[in-house]
Amino acid sequence: MFRGLHNVTMDSKGRIAVPAKHRDVLSKLIVVPNPMPGESCLLVYPIHEWEQVEADIVSRPNSGSVRQLKRLFLGQAVEYVLDGHGRVLLTPSLREFAGLDKKLVMVGQGNKFELWDESAWTALRDGEVDDGAAFVEELESLSF
Template sequence: MTGFLGEYEVSVDAKGRFLLPAGFKKQLEGGEMRFVVNRGFEKCLTLYPIKSWEPVFEKISQLNQFDPKVREFRRKFLGGATEIEADSAGRLLLPPSLRAYAGLTKNVVLASDVNKIEIWDADTYNKMFDDFSSEDFSALANDVMNEKGGEL
């Protein structure tokens, strides 16, 4: 897998389950339907395919446990991390505490983020783009891409 592409709006049922869109399923390496879901850095969730999660976890496990900042980061980052797997109907279950953290309601947006998928409340996600002008987007792209010397 080279990464995810796409953005999909899906519904979450009363139990917190949703179907991963076919567009994302096709992009999964070997059709693997095991993931780790975690708090995102913004008010969203991050869904890591298990193969994308493993190097993240490995790197975190090698951090200096005697550093108070490392302990705080690990506590906050790993505390909510939950392994999930699709049920027989192909649904993924989001834990209630993580749904509450991200303010997820019935309608959510699944948005690609290179090797992972962000899960946003649909209204929050759409507002983020409504409040973001094309000029802001251009300036952000210029700032970020110039640091790496790349072009789009």
């Protein structure tokens, strides 16, 4: 399970180092643009989790919205294997999609990480939630 927040730095070539404690699970990973409108981050899946997501999408009837999801999600997925230093070189298109600069944040989501530019993450964290009422309602439904 991926939880917590990890600050990472992207070098001038576009490489990021996966946090050491997650390198075994993320030795082979998939990075894909988040398909949710208004959430400009990348999703980082270990290969075994990605295969489940991919199988679910592929198994759906080939309607117009599913074809669009396949194009935007499956079609832009990039497979990586960590180099000897535990790094991946993000493609320019992925970096551009998420507006990634030097300082990044990996946010645990259970089965995956979200990879955000630090300034975008800070804005989201500090209250720029699209639907505040729905968020509060969801919080109230949790028992913690």
